[in-house]
Each structure stands twice: as structure tokens, then as C-alpha cells.
Amino acid sequence: MKKIEAIIQPSRFDSVKDALHEIGVEGMTVLEVRGHGRQKGHTEFYRGNEYTVDLLPKIKIEMVVPDALAEQAVQAILKAAKTGKIGDGKVFLTHVDDAIRIRNDERGDAAL
Amino acid sequence: MPRLLSRLLLGLVLVVGLAAGRGLAQSSAPSDTPAPASQAGATPSTADRLAQLEQQVADARSSGDNAWMLTSAALVLMMTGPGLALFYAGLVRKKNVLATMMQSFAMMVLVTVLWALFGYSLVFHGGGGFLGGLGYLFLKGVGAAPNPDYAATIPQQTFMVYQLMFAIITPGLITGAFAERMKFSAMLLFMTLWTIIVYDPMAHMVWGKGGLLNAALGGAFPTLDFAGGTVVHVTSGVSALVCALYLGKRLGYPKEPMPPHSVVLSFIGACLLWVGWFGFNAGSALAAGSLASSAFVATHFGAAAAALGWAGAEWLTRGKASVLGAISGAVAGLVAITPASGFVGPMPALVIGLVAGVFCYFMVAKVKGLFGYDDSLDVFGVHGAGGTIGALLTGVFASQAVNAIYKDSKGNTLPVGLIDGNAHQLLNQFVGVIIAWALAIVGTLVILKIVDVVVGLRVPAEHEIQGLDLSQHGEEGYNLEV
Numbered sequence: 019m020k021k022i023e024a025i026i027q028p029s030r031f032d033s034v035k036d037a038l039h040e041i042g043v044e045g046m047t048v049l050e051v052r053g054h055g056r057q058k059g060h061t062e063f064y065r066g067n068e069y070t071v072d073l074l075p076k077i078k079i080e081m082v083v084p085d086a087l088a089e090q091a092v093q094a095i096l097k098a099a100k101t102g103k104i105g106d107g108k109v110f111l112t113h114v115d116d117a118i119r120i121r122n123d124e125r126g127d128a129a130l
Numbered sequence: 131m132p133r134l135l136s137r138l139l140l141g142l143v144l145v146v147g148l149a150a151g152r153g154l155a156q157s158s159a160p161s162d163t164p165a166p167a168s169q170a171g172a173t174p175s176t177a178d179r180l181a182q183l184e185q186q187v188a189d190a191r192s193s194g195d196n197a198w199m200l201t202s203a204a205l206v207l208m209m210t211g212p213g214l215a216l217f218y219a220g221l222v223r224k225k226n227v228l229a230t231m232m233q234s235f236a237m238m239v240l241v242t243v244l245w246a247l248f249g250y251s252l253v254f255h256g257g258g259g260f261l262g263g264l265g266y267l268f269l270k271g272v273g274a275a276p277n278p279d280y281a282a283t284i285p286q287q288t289f290m291v292y293q294l295m296f297a298i299i300t301p302g303l304i305t306g307a308f309a310e311r312m313k314f315s316a317m318l319l320f321m322t323l324w325t326i327i328v329y330d331p332m333a334h335m336v337w338g339k340g341g342l343l344n345a346a347l348g349g350a351f352p353t354l355d356f357a358g359g360t361v362v363h364v365t366s367g368v369s370a371l372v373c374a375l376y377l378g379k380r381l382g383y384p385k386e387p388m389p390p391h392s393v394v395l396s397f398i399g400a401c402l403l404w405v406g407w408f409g410f411n412a413g414s415a416l417a418a419g420s421l422a423s424s425a426f427v428a429t430h431f432g433a434a435a436a437a438l439g440w441a442g443a444e445w446l447t448r449g450k451a452s453v454l455g456a457i458s459g460a461v462a463g464l465v466a467i468t469p470a471s472g473f474v475g476p477m478p479a480l481v482i483g484l485v486a487g488v489f490c491y492f493m494v495a496k497v498k499g500l501f502g503y504d505d506s507l508d509v510f511g512v513h514g515a516g517g518t519i520g521a522l523l524t525g526v527f528a529s530q531a532v533n534a535i536y537k538d539s540k541g542n543t544l545p546v547g548l549i550d551g552n553a554h555q556l557l558n559q560f561v562g563v564i565i566a567w568a569l570a571i572v573g574t575l576v577i578l579k580i581v582d583v584v585v586g587l588r589v590p591a592e593h594e595i596q597g598l599d600l601s602q603h604g605e606e607g608y609n610l611e612v
Contacts, residue, residue, distance in 0.1 A: 062389060063444075063448055063450070063452060064389050064390055064393075064452070064454055065454060065455070065458060065494050065495060065508060066448075066491075066494060066495020066496065066498075066499065067384075067389075067495075067499075069387040069389050070387075
């Protein structure tokens with residue numbers, strides 16, 4: 019199974035969530051985060067003082083899916099999150115050894 | 131027959147109408163109204179009836195004035211809490227939001243007690259040049275009877291509580307200069323001494339009978355200050371600069387970013403200040419007459435023009451007009467129009483506001499940066515600079531058509547300001563401003579030295595990093611996770 023971490027624009031979150039539900043991803047964890055990649059923030063002025071805000075608000079989605087679903091999920095995220103502008107975010111894939119459902123000790127794909 | 135019916139109907143309507151009118155009159159009349167003299171048997175003489183009528187007219191005027199002045203007093207209190215408290219609290223970092231609000235609120239309670247014990251007396255009793263007397267200590271003799279020296283139509287208690295609200299907001303304004311770094315205990319001691327050493331003498335000099343700068347009651351240098359340009363804004367703004375220089379910068383200033391944590395709070399606060407300022411300026415007429423209307427209008431126009439001035443200057447130099455700029459401009463305009471509000475018409479009010487808005491923007495955005503002092507919430511840039519320019523422009527624009535404050539021995543009105551034909555007034559305004567600056571600088575330095583020795587001014591570095599909410603008050607402003 020694979021863990022997918024996607025960091026996306028907050029404005030694309032609803033589309034990404036719907037796209038993932040459509041292909042059968044049943045669970046996800048969503049975090050409001052701040053960060054930056056190549057997109058270098060913006061400046062703000064308060065009474066003549068200039069502040070550079072380089073950490074921008076983003077949404078981070080974490081989910082673990084069966085190997086068979088992983089590529090499909092990645093494609094769904096890419097399609098739904100893309101605006102074509104700098105700052106669209108990134109997707110990371112990692113291998114996960116096991117998953118355990120706390121309620122009934124199920125393991126592996128059954129626990130997802 | 132139809133004619134008779136219509137007459138009957140008319141009669142019925144008249145009877146019902148009269149009965150209803152009498153009922154209304156009776157229900158609105160106070161129960162302790164004395165019975166008409168005719169019922170007692172004797173017919174009152176014309177002189178008696180005239181005297182009675184005059185008394186009733188005076189009572190009616192008094193109740194009108196008193197209603198407006200009590201309303202104004204409440205409006206001016208609203209300027210400090212929640213107006214100023216919100217305005218300032220939004221401008222600090224979120225770890226200091228409560229401590230900043232508490233500094234305004236502390237003035238509402240601390241200065242009130244001091245005013246009752248001796249403050250009012252030091253400002254408004256007796257006729258010394260620099261300070262009042264002790265005759266009103268513990269508010270002795272301050273009751274329902276008016277004090278005709280100041281306001282002949284309202285109870286002196288109303289006048290006293292109205293003036294108290296000014297004594298509250300003035301030190302409240304200073305707190306913005308040392309925001310985010312002063313000990314709460316030091317702040318309380320500082321403000322106690324400041325109201326005694328700086329505010330009370332300055333207020334007496336300008337507004338007290340016989341005060342050195344009093345324009346209406348025999349001052350040597352009659353300075354026009356309708357609602358407190360020198361007394362409130364120059365003293366607080368200049369004292370704020372001294373505090374900022376003496377205490378030093380906040381840790382990390384100016385390298386570390388310290389943007390306002392909520393311009394939303396500041397916006398609400400600024401709008402409350404604007405509304406409250408009608409009580410501040412129009413209330414300073416001390417009556418509900420046409421002078422109050424004139425001051426109300428000048429106040430509003432000054433604020434609007436200044437908001438345009440500040441935001442416009444920002445737009446031209448930075449490419450955007452900010453919300454914080456617009457509300458800061460409005461406050462700067464309200465400050466500048468304060469001394470002029472009872473002396474100028476709407477057009478000079480627009481000019482004063484526009485000049486103040488642009489001038490204060492450059493004081494805050496450029497001059498502060500050049501000198502590098504950390505006047506955290508720009509008390510000097512807005513109140514010191516705006517108050518000074520407003521006091522001087524009052525000497526330019528004050529008009530006898532608006533307020534005929536100067537009269538010759540025959541009772542003819544004399545020119546008031548520079549444009550009116552009284553160039554000398556500008557000199558008097560300078561004297562008033564210089565005395566306010568000097569008193570604020572010397573008084574504040576002495577007080578800071580005393581407080582520094584007795585309790586220490588600044589919180590320790592780790593408390594400043596932790597934030598004053600936790601270190602001074604043991605609370606947090608936002609417990610959003612709970």
C-alpha cells in the first residue's frame with residue numbers, strides 16, 4: 019500500500035476531495051498548513067512598514083491507499099488541483115508497510 | 131337635519147379630542163407640580179407669572195442641555211472602552227491583545243477614582259494660573275447646582291463626569307507607545323503620576339478659570355482649544371514619544387515582523403472612536419445649542435477628509451489604499467479637528483482634515499523610520515503630530531462667525547483667527563503648543579525616572595517573548611482550541 023501526501027492550494031481542496039471520492043478513496047486526513055516552495059509569498063504594508071509573508075496557507079491531504087489505487091488517486095489529484103500557476107503544490111508517494119484498524123485489529127488493505 | 135347631525139358629530143369629536151389631550155397632559159406632567167394659584171383663591175400677579183415662566187424656560191433649557199451632556203459623557207467613555215481598547219488591541223501581536231485592552235480599561239477605573247478624590251478639584255476649582263485648588267476635594271460641593279463659570283445650564287455633577295471622560299482617554303492614548311513591553315504595575319504608577327503632574331495642570335491652564343492659556347476666562351495667552359487638541363492630544367502624543375524613547379524598542383524591532391494581529395478589531399475600534407468623538411467635540415459646547423451642531427459637523431467633515439488624505443497618500447506612494455490607512459487617517463483627522471471644532475465651519479474643517487491626514491501619514495510612514503524610535507502604535511505620529519497641526523491651524527481658521535469668543539468692551543465681536551484678521555492668535559496657539567510640549571516632555575521624563583527606580587518599567591525579556599497576556603495577567607485572549 020502507498021501513502022499519498024498532497025500539498026495543494028486551499029481553493030482547489032473541494033475539487034480534489036470530490037475527485038478522490040469518485041475513484042473510491044474512502045478515507046483521508048486533512049491539515050491546514052503553511053509553507054512555500056518556489057512561490058515566494060507576498061508583501062504586506064501596515065502604516066508604511068513592509069512585511070514579507072513567505073509562508074503561505076496551503077492544504078495538506080494525507081491518505082493511504084492499496085497499491086492498485088495509488089496511481090489512479092495521484093492522477094485524480096493532479097487533474098483536480100492544477101491551475102497551471104506557480105504555487106499549485108506537490109504530491110509525495112511513500113511505501114507503507116502495514117495498516118491496522120484499531121476497532122477490530124484488521125490488517126493490510128482490509129484496514130484501509 | 132343633516133346639518134344638525136354634522137354639528138353634533140363635530141361637537142363629539144371636539145369633546146373626545148379635549149379629553150384625550152387633557153389625559154395626555156396629565157400623564158406627562160410630574161406628580162409634584164404645584165397646584166395653580168387660582169385654585170388657592172388668589173390671582174397671581176403678572177410679575178409672579180413672569181417669574182414662573184422664566185423659571186420654566188430655564189428648566190426646559192437645562193433639561194435639554196443636560197440630556198445632551200449626559201449622552202456626550204457616555205459617548206466619550208465609549209471612545210476608551212471599547213473604542214480605543216479595540217483600536218489598539220488589533221494593532222498588537224495576539225499574545226498581547228488582553229494586556230493592551232486592559233491598559234485602556236485600567237484608565238477607566240484608575241482615573242475615575244483619582245478624579246473623584248482630587249483630580250476634578252485640581253483642574254476646576256479656583257483660579258490659579260497653572261493649577262486649580264483643593265475646594266472640590268472628594269467632590270465636596272459638586273452637586274445639582276450648576277457652576278456658572280463653566281456651564282450655567284447643567285448640574286455641576288454632569289460637567290464633572292463629562293470632564294472625567296477626557297481625563298480617562300488622555301492617558302489611555304499614551305499606552306499605545308509602550309505597548310507590548312511595559313509592566314502592568316509600572317503602567318498604573320506611571321499613569322497615576324501622569325494625571326497629577328501633566329494632565330491636571332494642562333487641563334487647568336486651558337479650561338480652568340484663570341488658567342494661563344484660557345481664552346474665555348482671562349488667560350494671559352488665550353489659546354483656542356475647543357475640545358482638547360493641546361490638553362488631550364499634544365500632551366498624550368508627546369508623552370508617548372518620550373516613553374517610546376525612554377523604554378527602548380520591543381525585542382526584535384524592527385527586524386522581526388510585528389504586523390497587526392487583527393485589523394478587523396482595529397476597524398471596529400476606529401469606527402467607535404469616530405462616533406464617540408461627536409460627544410467629545412460637539413459635547414464640548416457644554417450645551418445642546420447651535421454651537422454643538424457646528425462642532426458636530428466640523429468633526430465629521432474633518433474625519434472624512436483626513437481618511438481620504440491618508441489613504442490617498444498611501445495609494446500614490448504605495449500603489450494601494452489600505453484599510454488600516456483609511457481608519458488611521460480618520461483618527462488623525464478627528465485629532466486635528468478637536469481644537470478647531472467649535473471655531474470653524476465645514477470648509478476649513480475639510481482643509482484641516484486633509485492636511486492632517488497627509489501630514490500624519492508621512493510622520494508615521496517616513497519620519498518614524500528615519501529616527502528609528504519604536505512608538506509601537508504611532509501615538510506620537512497620530513496624536514502628537516495631528517494635535518500640534520490642528521492646534522496651529524485652529525489659529526488660522528477660527529472665525530467669529532462660528533464662535534464669537536472675543537468681544538470688546540461694548541460687546542462688539544472681534545476677529546478670532548488669522549483669516550478673520552487676528553494674526554496674533556497664531557502666536558498664542560504657538561505658546562499653547564510649546565507649553566504643552568514642554569510640560570509633557572519634562573513631566574513624563576521625571577515620572578519615568580521615578581517609576582523606573584520604584585518598580586522598574588519593562589517586563590523581563592522572557593516575559594516579553596511569552597507575551598504580556600500570560601506574564602502580566604495569567605490569561606490568553608484566544609483559546610480557540612478549547
